Amino acid sequence: MKIKIIIDKNAQEEVTVVAHCRTQLVKQIEQLVENSTKIFVGYKDGEAKKFSLVDVQCFFIEGGKVYANLSKEKLQLKSRLYEIESVVNDSFVRINQSCIANLQHVKKFSAVFNGTIMMTLKNGYSDYVARRELKNVKEKIKEIKL
Amino acid sequence: MKKHFKEFLLRGLIFAGFGPIVAAIVFFILQLSLSDGVALDGIQVFITILSTYVIAFIHAGSSVFHQVETWSPLKSAFLQLLALYLVYLVAYLLNSWLPFEPLVIVIFSVLFIVGYFVIWLTVFLLAKKESQNLNQKI
Numbered sequence: 001m002k003i004k005i006i007i008d009k010n011a012q013e014e015v016t017v018v019a020h021c022r023t024q025l026v027k028q029i030e031q032l033v034e035n036s037t038k039i040f041v042g043y044k045d046g047e048a049k050k051f052s053l054v055d056v057q058c059f060f061i062e063g064g065k066v067y068a069n070l071s072k073e074k075l076q077l078k079s080r081l082y083e084i085e086s087v088v089n090d091s092f093v094r095i096n097q098s099c100i101a102n103l104q105h106v107k108k109f110s111a112v113f114n115g116t117i118m119m120t121l122k123n124g125y126s127d128y129v130a131r132r133e134l135k136n137v138k139e140k141i142k143e144i145k146l
Numbered sequence: 147m148k149k150h151f152k153e154f155l156l157r158g159l160i161f162a163g164f165g166p167i168v169a170a171i172v173f174f175i176l177q178l179s180l181s182d183g184v185a186l187d188g189i190q191v192f193i194t195i196l197s198t199y200v201i202a203f204i205h206a207g208s209s210v211f212h213q214v215e216t217w218s219p220l221k222s223a224f225l226q227l228l229a230l231y232l233v234y235l236v237a238y239l240l241n242s243w244l245p246f247e248p249l250v251i252v253i254f255s256v257l258f259i260v261g262y263f264v265i266w267l268t269v270f271l272l273a274k275k276e277s278q279n280l281n282q283k284i
Binding site: 103109111114128134142 | 220280
């Protein structure tokens with residue numbers, strides 16, 4: 001596949017993909033563009049910070065508050081977790097009642113003695129995969145790898 | 147830790163009622179099988195209902211031990227084993243399901259501990275296989 005990049009400050013920014021079929025590369029480009037263009041605002045120490053979905057390892061609830069877990073910091077959000085779930089793309093999946101993880105940032109899955117499965121993200125954050133969400137997680141992984 | 151204690155109480159209270167239900171079914175079957183003129187002892191029925199309630203409460207509540215992030219998996223497993231072992235042992239002795247004899251208690255203890263680890267080892271191995279499958283896909 002050829003790549004053509006046009007740098008023009010006056011033109012409206014867009015990405016066009018011409019492909020014979022919807023391959024994994026096409027899906028990845030699509031997710032990358034979606035993740036990069038959706039801008040969220042989070043708060044830390046009273047300061048508002050902008051971030052895009054591509055930087056998010058996961059969204060989680062801690063102490064009743066919703067946070068976006070970025071590579072090196074966590075930002076508090078004003079939205080509810082279910083509201084975030086409705087706007088994120090296919091690379092995100094709910095893994096339990098209080099966490100939506102970005103499958104692009106998964107480092108590994110591991111078993112815990114009590115029979116649950118832990119998901120560890122690339123920044124070291126880990127959370128358990130609820131049994132009722134396991135099927136959904138497997139399907140999402142399959143989808144994004146197709 | 148406070149949220150885990152709340153979760154412990156919540157899970158315990160949700161499932162505690164299942165203990166007496168099982169006891170009631172057992173009593174019903176016992177009553178049917180008892181010959182005429184023989185009845186179940188009221189005090190014994192009371193102790194059984196109460197103890198099966200506590201068993202179910204601890205059984206369900208102790209599952210939260212595995213979600214305490216500050217505890218290692220081994221510590222969680224040990225504390226759950228301890229809680230279950232104590233509640234079962236006391237309940238069995240109170241109900242006279244187990245005679246108060248040292249040898250019997252030792253045999254019960256060994257079987258309980260071995261059974262606990264066999265069950266959880268099986269569950270762990272299944273989860274391990276599942277996690278390995280997931281790792282191959284990512």
